[in-house]
Amino acid sequence: xxxxxxxxxxxxxxxxxxxxxxxxxxxxxxxxxxxxxxxxxxxxxxxxxxxxxxxxxxxxxxxxxxxxxxxxxxxxxxxxxxxxxxxxxxxxxxxxxxxxxxxxxxxxxxxxxxxxxxxxxxxxxxxxxxxxxxxxxxxxxxxxxxxxxxxxxxxxxxxxxxxxxxxxxxxxxxxxxxxxxxxxxxxxxxxxxxxxxxxxxxxxxxxxxxxxxxxxxxxxxxxxxxxxxxxxxxxxxxxxxxxxxxxxxxxxxxxxxxxxxxxxxxxxxxxxxxxxxxxxxxxxxxxxxxxxxxxxxxxxxxxxxxxxxxxxxxxxxxxxxxxxxxxxxxxxx
Amino acid sequence: xxxxxxxxxxxxxxxxxxxxxxxxxxxxxxxxxxxxxxxxxxxxxxxxxxxxxxxxxxxxxxxxxxxxxxxxxxxxxxxxxxxxxxxxxxxxxxxxxxxxxxxxxxxxxxxxxxxxxxxxxxxxxxxxxxxxxxxxxxxxxxxxxxxxxxxxxxxxxxxxxxxxxxxxxxxxxxxxxxxxxxxxxxxxxxxxxxxxxxxxxxxxxxxxxxxxxxxxxxxxxxxxxxxxxxxxxxxxxxxxxxxxxxxxxxxxxxxxxxxxxxxxxxxxxxxxxxxxxxxxxxxxxxxxxxxxxxxxxxxxxxxxxxxxxxxxxxxxxxxxxxxxxxxxxxxxxxxxxxxxxxxxxxxxxxxxxxxxxxxxxxxxxxxxxxxxxxxxxxxxxxxxxxxxxxxxxxxxxxxxxxxxxxxxxxxxxxxxxxxxxxxxxxxxxxxxxxxxxxxxxxxxxxxxxxxxxxxxxxxxxxxxxxxxxxxxxxxxxxxxxxxxxxxxxxxxxxxxxxxxxxxxxxxxxxxxxxxxxxxxxxxxxxxxxxxxxxxxxxxxxxxxxxxxxxxxxxxxxxxxxxxxxxxxxxxxxxxxxxxxxxxxxxxxxxxxxxxxxxxxxxxxxxxxxx
Numbered sequence: 001x002x003x004x005x006x007x008x009x010x011x012x013x014x015x016x017x018x019x020x021x022x023x024x025x026x027x028x029x030x031x032x033x034x035x036x037x038x039x040x041x042x043x044x045x046x047x048x049x050x051x052x053x054x055x056x057x058x059x060x061x062x063x064x065x066x067x068x069x070x071x072x073x074x075x076x077x078x079x080x081x082x083x084x085x086x087x088x089x090x091x092x093x094x095x096x097x098x099x100x101x102x103x104x105x106x107x108x109x110x111x112x113x114x115x116x117x118x119x120x121x122x123x124x125x126x127x128x129x130x131x132x133x134x135x136x137x138x139x140x141x142x143x144x145x146x147x148x149x150x151x152x153x154x155x156x157x158x159x160x161x162x163x164x165x166x167x168x169x170x171x172x173x174x175x176x177x178x179x180x181x182x183x184x185x186x187x188x189x190x191x192x193x194x195x196x197x198x199x200x201x202x203x204x205x206x207x208x209x210x211x212x213x214x215x216x217x218x219x220x221x222x223x224x225x226x227x228x229x230x231x232x233x234x235x236x237x238x239x240x241x242x243x244x245x246x247x248x249x250x251x252x253x254x255x256x257x258x259x260x261x262x263x264x265x266x267x268x269x270x271x272x273x274x275x276x277x278x279x280x281x282x283x284x285x286x287x288x289x290x291x292x293x294x295x296x297x298x299x300x301x302x303x304x305x306x307x308x309x310x311x312x313x314x315x316x317x318x319x320x321x322x323x324x325x326x327x328x329x330x331x332x333x
Numbered sequence: 334x335x336x337x338x339x340x341x342x343x344x345x346x347x348x349x350x351x352x353x354x355x356x357x358x359x360x361x362x363x364x365x366x367x368x369x370x371x372x373x374x375x376x377x378x379x380x381x382x383x384x385x386x387x388x389x390x391x392x393x394x395x396x397x398x399x400x401x402x403x404x405x406x407x408x409x410x411x412x413x414x415x416x417x418x419x420x421x422x423x424x425x426x427x428x429x430x431x432x433x434x435x436x437x438x439x440x441x442x443x444x445x446x447x448x449x450x451x452x453x454x455x456x457x458x459x460x461x462x463x464x465x466x467x468x469x470x471x472x473x474x475x476x477x478x479x480x481x482x483x484x485x486x487x488x489x490x491x492x493x494x495x496x497x498x499x500x501x502x503x504x505x506x507x508x509x510x511x512x513x514x515x516x517x518x519x520x521x522x523x524x525x526x527x528x529x530x531x532x533x534x535x536x537x538x539x540x541x542x543x544x545x546x547x548x549x550x551x552x553x554x555x556x557x558x559x560x561x562x563x564x565x566x567x568x569x570x571x572x573x574x575x576x577x578x579x580x581x582x583x584x585x586x587x588x589x590x591x592x593x594x595x596x597x598x599x600x601x602x603x604x605x606x607x608x609x610x611x612x613x614x615x616x617x618x619x620x621x622x623x624x625x626x627x628x629x630x631x632x633x634x635x636x637x638x639x640x641x642x643x644x645x646x647x648x649x650x651x652x653x654x655x656x657x658x659x660x661x662x663x664x665x666x667x668x669x670x671x672x673x674x675x676x677x678x679x680x681x682x683x684x685x686x687x688x689x690x691x692x693x694x695x696x697x698x699x700x701x702x703x704x705x706x707x708x709x710x711x712x713x714x715x716x717x718x719x720x721x722x723x724x725x726x727x728x729x730x731x732x733x734x735x736x737x738x739x740x741x742x743x744x745x746x747x748x749x750x751x752x753x754x755x756x757x758x759x760x761x762x763x764x765x766x767x768x769x770x771x772x773x774x775x776x777x778x779x780x781x782x783x784x785x786x787x788x789x790x791x792x793x794x795x796x797x798x799x800x801x802x803x804x805x806x807x808x809x810x811x812x813x814x815x816x817x818x819x820x821x822x823x824x825x826x827x828x829x830x831x832x833x834x835x836x837x838x839x840x841x842x843x844x845x846x847x848x849x850x851x852x853x854x855x856x857x858x859x860x861x862x863x864x865x866x867x868x869x870x871x872x873x874x875x876x877x878x879x880x881x882x883x884x885x886x887x888x889x890x891x892x893x894x895x896x897x898x899x900x901x902x903x904x905x906x907x908x909x910x911x912x913x914x915x916x917x918x919x920x921x922x923x924x925x926x927x928x929x930x931x932x933x934x935x936x937x938x939x940x941x942x943x
Contacts, residue, residue, distance in 0.1 A: 147597065150642055
């Protein structure tokens with residue numbers, strides 16, 4: 001009968017904390033279908049960092065580098081888009097906050113019909129980098145230390161979110177298909193994470209929503225000097241996310257797009273009113289690295305003016321926290 | 334199963350024959366006899382509720398200095414009397430055997446726990462590992478005296494049909510026969526007996542009731558038993574043997590987060606706070622020292638905040654488990670008040686031994702590749718912090734918090750230091766004439782319960798059972814104490830002795846002689862004045878050889894009278910080699926860990942010269 005239950009042997013907490021920090025992947029957003037994956041707004045320990053790399057293979061009737069999802073009837077685009085970025089989580093007024101930047105890059109090609117003229121176009125290079133800031137207003141306070149991180153459970157948490165894209169991506173006004181959008185645009189939203197049941201790795205379930213409005217400036221040099229205006233676009237993302245094991249999870253994803261009516265030199269297109277559905281599988285490879293694989297597709301897309309697209313997505317997120325890295329180095333001694 | 338069915342079938346046949354004739358006899362007796370005097374007497378006799386908490390510590394209740402919120406137990410203490418010098422045994426079934434038989438463990442069958450019967454004890458009378466049939470039981474004698482007898486909770490005194498609660502005198506029972514297991518289902522601790530065994534009214538259960546949760550279900554069942562026989566004029570004896578707060582700490586979700594972060598400050602701080610309150614309340618005398626922190630437990634100051642949070646969470650769960658038990662005890666008390674029985678009910682509450690400081694789960698399942706480790710991987714694998722309390726989780730709080738539970742004493746369950754055998758006792762009810770809310774320091778023992786209750790119930794302890802002499806009661810009735818006529822039922826010459834797992838102790842008056850395996854003991858006899866030194870910090874054997882000699886004589890007398898056979902093997906055989914070398918723990922030593930960053934005077938700060 002050994003009574004030697006020495007507390008110093010209790011190092012398992014480190015594993016739990018690490019899992020808590022990086023289970024979600026700090027940044028995994030993509031403009032293709034303009035939907036962040038589930039678990040994006042779970043909160044890690046303040047001071048955490050992440051570098052995401054997201055690769056999308058896209059097909060549809062809109063340019064995936066354009067979050068306005070402007071539909072080009074009859075067009076067929078194919079794109080390979082990668083996004084790389086950096087995110088940092090910190091405490092602001094005792095609430096969790098995140099600042100991130102993400103840079104899209106890749107290539108897109110397809111048949112584009114403008115004013116009755118159909119051409120095959122392609123573009124490649126860098127798109128518009130996007131800055132994102134989120135701030136939690138309801139839910140657990142910022143995780144200032146490891147005990148806070150261990151005790152984190154989202155419960156019902158609400159953030160405010162602001163995105164701003166900087167129009168410095170590659171742009172050629174002589175063609176309608178571009179990676180940069182040549183205008184300012186951004187988004188405001190309120191990410192919601194609603195914990196359903198226990199918060200135990202292996203059986204966590206969440207319902208997550210992100211109602212948001214995209215706002216667009218004018219592109220006054222669109223397709224050889226035309227003016228492109230886009231009305232605000234409302235977007236609701238929803239995810240039902242569930243752990244399968246401590247490392248493997250999945251989500252059912254839904255997105256609703258409404259509005260975003262585009263006007264080119266006074267000629268007005270159609271409003272969006274479309275639904276996209278999909279799924280995501282996520283796997284936490286180790287304490288630092290998370291992978292996801294997902295597929296999404298629009299469903300009510302039979303009309304010529306309907307948004308039509310589908311995308312395969314693979315994301316890889318590498319996260320770290322200086323404290324945890326130090327512990328890992330000690331462990332490997 | 335066959336052995337279980339045969340007596341049952343016989344019983345049914347006999348019952349059928351008897352029932353017919355019994356009806357005639359009862360009818361004739363009713364017509365012929367005057368109104369039964371015994372019914373009137375019964376109405377005046379008190380109901381008895383004995384509540385035993387499993388592994389609960391001396392200092393956990395609010396009424397004994399704990400910060401754990403136990404309003405219902407505190408209320409019993411406020412209405413009754415708290416006793417601070419009450420002894421149990423160092424482990425579960427030995428204590429329970431003495432409670433229910435009034436006889437020393439080495440005579441009643443629990444000379445060793447069934448799990449640890451040594452090779453040289455096998456087959457010896459008194460070492461059966463279950464409550465043997467030589468002893469008369471408290472429920473049987475009370476039943477014979479006209480009491481209804483009910484039992485709910487943990488039994489741990491035998492599983493065979495002739496050893497279960499129904500066979501030992503309880504009319505109604507809902508019992509866990511094992512020593513522990515899940516609070517939510519029938520999952521038991523180890524692969525050797527993977528399914529917990531339960532009985533209800535003498536039948537072995539194939540499944541548990543819907544919405545089973547141990548503490549709640551036990552309480553519900555008992556209330557049902559009480560209600561079922563209400564109004565027949567007979568008093569009842571209820572033995573409520575809660576599984577709580579034995580590990581694993583299984584508790585409903587809404588009881589898990591009532592102390593979040595409160596224990597991050599660490600065990601030393603909580604022990605100091607508890608002792609301060611104990612002294613203020615009069616539980617312990619002024620000047621009482623805390624037992625030294627166990628030598629293998631670090632000062633929490635050296636731990637990372639996360640370690641303190643994780644270890645603190647274990648104590649949070651324990652506190653929640655105790656509070657949940659208190660809640661259900663409150664439900665029982667409220668029910669008795671509602672039906673008008675509270676005022677006529679004696680309550681006795683105590684913990685069955687010291688708090689649990691052993692890593693029971695690690696001991697059973699801690700070796701990868703073992704049978705029990707595989708069983709744990711399948712059944713006890715909910716290790717995540719947030720899963721603690723759920724089915725499949727196993728949390729025990731370890732030696733550091735066990736010492737907190739046993740403030741101010743040293744050591745814990747399984748050992749014969751005060752922290753292993755001294756526990757908090759509350760007695761309240763109509764026969765308690767001492768001032769309500771008072772505290773008494775008389776020298777008491779769990780085996781006293783039986784003579785006390787027999788006296789209250791007007792029952793008699795028999796000289797023989799089944800034609801054989803019954804071992805003598807070892808305890809003394811608390812009658813004079815409860816009546817306020819004496820401060821203790823023991824004189825300075827009376828003594829008590831203990832032996833389990835080869836550890837041994839004798840207490841007489843203020844003195845205690847103790848032999849324990851290294852490194853918890855010295856592997857030799859130690860002498861303590863537990864009145865002045867309840868924490869057993871100062872071994873006085875060398876200065877008092879005559880006292881040692883005199884108490885050794887008492888020990889020898891005890892061995893002879895009770896057929897004590899020291900085990901040839903036991904759980905502590907290799908402990909000295911397995912554990913860190915014991916050293917004395919001094920507060921503030923080593924200074925190294927208490928130093929702070931030196932901050933020079935501001936006026937002497939300077940940048941390096943070029």
